[in-house]
Amino acid sequence: MIEFFNVSKIYPVNRVALADVTVRIERGQFVVLAGSSGAGKSTFLRLIYRAAVPTAGQIVVNGRNLGSLPSKKVPYLRRTMGVVFQDFSLIERKTVWDNVTFLPKILGVDAKTRRRLAERTLERVGLQRHLDSYPAQLSGGEQQRVAIARALISKPDLVLADEPTGNLDPHLSRGIMHLFSEIHRQGTTILLASHDPELRREFGERLLVLDEGRLVADEELGRRTLSTAGAGLE
Numbered sequence: 001m002i003e004f005f006n007v008s009k010i011y012p013v014n015r016v017a018l019a020d021v022t023v024r025i026e027r028g029q030f031v032v033l034a035g036s037s038g039a040g041k042s043t044f045l046r047l048i049y050r051a052a053v054p055t056a057g058q059i060v061v062n063g064r065n066l067g068s069l070p071s072k073k074v075p076y077l078r079r080t081m082g083v084v085f086q087d088f089s090l091i092e093r094k095t096v097w098d099n100v101t102f103l104p105k106i107l108g109v110d111a112k113t114r115r116r117l118a119e120r121t122l123e124r125v126g127l128q129r130h131l132d133s134y135p136a137q138l139s140g141g142e143q144q145r146v147a148i149a150r151a152l153i154s155k156p157d158l159v160l161a162d163e164p165t166g167n168l169d170p171h172l173s174r175g176i177m178h179l180f181s182e183i184h185r186q187g188t189t190i191l192l193a194s195h196d197p198e199l200r201r202e203f204g205e206r207l208l209v210l211d212e213g214r215l216v217a218d219e220e221l222g223r224r225t226l227s228t229a230g231a232g233l234e
């Protein structure tokens with residue numbers, strides 16, 4: 001579902017964020033991206049979302065070559081993805097409810113459907129009691145769950161999560177990872193950047209390691225062999 005062919009991303013001036021990366025990620029996989037700070041993890045995710053374009057090489061997502069995707073088609077590409085950014089990016093002056101339903105609203109989903117989707121998604125992340133709170137009134141873990149609910153509400157095929165457990169205590173981090181695991185079991189492809197080796201081992205199926213923009217390891221973690229991910233989706 002995601003293919004990188006000799007992809008490089010070089011920011012001015014000569015800052016190599018990704019260097020000649022070739023990799024294929026299958027539908028339904030739970031892939032964890034590792035690498036030290038500055039290794040290129042966020043860049044990797046941003047390229048898939050077309051928040052950045054490669055300096056060289058090609059990226060194909062669901063059979064679409066992103067290099068030839070006209071800008072006006074980018075919103076369609078993004079509709080198939082749920083994205084959890086490294087800094088959550090919640091809208092501070094909107095409530096939890098409004099943050100989570102914001103995207104379906106601008107996509108024209110009718111109010112009744114929005115309400116049904118939002119109720120289900122917020123319940124899933126355990127936020128039903130905070131619907132009217134503003135982000136500043138929530139803990140870090142709660143804000144993170146709002147960001148995840150927002151990414152999941154439109155039932156994406158693919159979830160890109162950039163350090164979704166960054167700055168959370170171990171207990172909350174595990175809760176968040178369990179949530180991703182559950183979404184994965186329902187067939188969603190997950191690509192998640194994480195600094196935490198323990199969480200990676202426990203929850204990931206496949207580990208990609210970046211080092212100074214190069215893909216230096218690609219390991220099967222093999223802990224999730226009972227997963228039913230991808231069943232019936234091909």
Ligand SMILES: Nc1ncnc2c1ncn2[C@@H]1O[C@H](COP(=O)(O)OP(=O)(O)OP(=O)(O)O)[C@@H](O)[C@H]1O
Nearest residue numbers: 011015016017035036037038039040041042043044
């Ligand atoms: N918009 C940008 N302009 C210039 N350089 C950038 C930009 N974004 C990233 N870089 C550089 O590209 C390299 C890779 O950055 P990236 O954010 O992908 O790393 P990362 O692995 O996500 O790091 P972290 O773990 O700290 O989040 C870094 O050297 C960074 O300084």
Ligand SMILES: [Mg+2]
Nearest residue numbers: 041042086162
């Ligand atoms: Mg990053």
